[in-house]
Amino acid sequence: MGDDWRVCIAFGALPRKLKSCREALIPALGSRLGDQVTVSSSHTQIFLYAPSIGSADEAAQVAREVLARHDVSAPVRIERWSLWDEEWLDATDKPSADVAAEQQAEHEYLQEHERETSVTTGRPAWAMTVELRSRRDAVALAGHLAAQGWQVRRLGKDLIVWADCEDDAQGLDRALCSDAYTAFGVRRVSSGRNIPPGPPPQGPLIFGP
Numbered sequence: 001m002g003d004d005w006r007v008c009i010a011f012g013a014l015p016r017k018l019k020s021c022r023e024a025l026i027p028a029l030g031s032r033l034g035d036q037v038t039v040s041s042s043h044t045q046i047f048l049y050a051p052s053i054g055s056a057d058e059a060a061q062v063a064r065e066v067l068a069r070h071d072v073s074a075p076v077r078i079e080r081w082s083l084w085d086e087e088w089l090d091a092t093d094k095p096s097a098d099v100a101a102e103q104q105a106e107h108e109y110l111q112e113h114e115r116e117t118s119v120t121t122g123r124p125a126w127a128m129t130v131e132l133r134s135r136r137d138a139v140a141l142a143g144h145l146a147a148q149g150w151q152v153r154r155l156g157k158d159l160i161v162w163a164d165c166e167d168d169a170q171g172l173d174r175a176l177c178s179d180a181y182t183a184f185g186v187r188r189v190s191s192g193r194n195i196p197p198g199p200p201p202q203g204p205l206i207f208g209p
Contacts, residue, residue, distance in 0.1 A: 004051070004052075004080055004081045004103075005049070005050045005051070005052060005053055005055065005056035005078065005079070005080050005081070005091075006047050006048060006049045006050060006056065006078075006079050006080075006081075006088065007047070007048040007050065007056055007059045007060045007063055007076060007077070007078055007079075008045055008046075008047055008076070008077050008078075008079055008088075009025075009045060009046040009047075009048075009063055009067070009074050009075070009076050010044065010045050010074060010075050010077070011044050011045065011046075011074050012044060012074075021070060021072055022041070022046065024070065025046060025066060025067070025070060025072065026039055026041055026046060028066050028069075028070070029046065029048065029062065029063060029066055032062045032065075032066060033048065033059055033062060036050065036051055036055055037049065037050050037055060037059050046063075048060075048063060053078075053080075053091075056078045056080075057078065060076050060077075060078050063076050064076055077090055077092040078090075078091050078092045079091060079092075080103075082102075082106060083106050083107075083110055084105075084106040084109060084110070110166075111165045111166065111167050112165075114126075114164060114165035114166065115164045115165045118164035118165065119164065124151060124162035124163055124164050125163070125164060125165055125166070126162065126163040126164070126165065126166060126168070126169040127160055127161070127162050127163075128160070128161045128162075128163065128169055128172065128173065129158055129159070129160055130158065130159040130160075130161060130176060131157065131158050132157050132158065132159070132184055132185050133157070133185035134157060134185070135156065135157050137157070137184045137185050138154050138156070138157050138158065138159055139154065140184060141159060141181070141184040142154045142159055144184075145159070145161060150162070150163075150172070
């Protein structure tokens with residue numbers, strides 16, 4: 001889903017009467033929460049997926065209010081997705097500073113792991129497509145990026161640019177959106193998806209057809 005935070009409402013074993021009440025809670029929660037929060041459920045739990053700790057805090061408060069209005073008692077906890085542990089961790093009572101430090105440590109570890117894997121295997125972890133207005137723009141930008149050390153392949157008016165880790169890919173994405181690149185007419189940058197198959201270039205620059 002792309003959300004690192006969620007609120008978990010855990011009912012445990014539900015009697016039949018409470019099962020129907022749970023079904024009523026889902027639309028009630030959806031009507032109170034904004035578009036940024038996604039509601040899903042299992043047999044005994046309701047999940048509210050949020051993009052940030054602030055949104056998760058607000059969703060948890062809304063959940064408690066909705067539960068009270070329906071006279072339902074159930075624990076409400078805030079969880080965050082840990083890329084390091086690859087599981088949801090309870091963050092209900094953790095200070096935000098501690099959570100932020102844990103996330104930063106996980107992020108730095110994963111970035112370093114991606115870089116090491118990219119270098120060891122010779123296959124960069126990230127690929128981005130860059131759409132330009134003309135072949136001339138594509139040739140010019142490809143040469144400019146190659147001179148900076150990026151691995152680039154041109155496919156007509158588009159470029160594929162490889163990066164060793166997510167941070168490098170996002171940094172280039174931000175740079176391509178800056179005024180310094182407007183002369184090239186960059187239309188859109190996308191990371192990872194819809195990349196034409198094939199290995200990354202073995203040199204700094206390969207011109208496509």
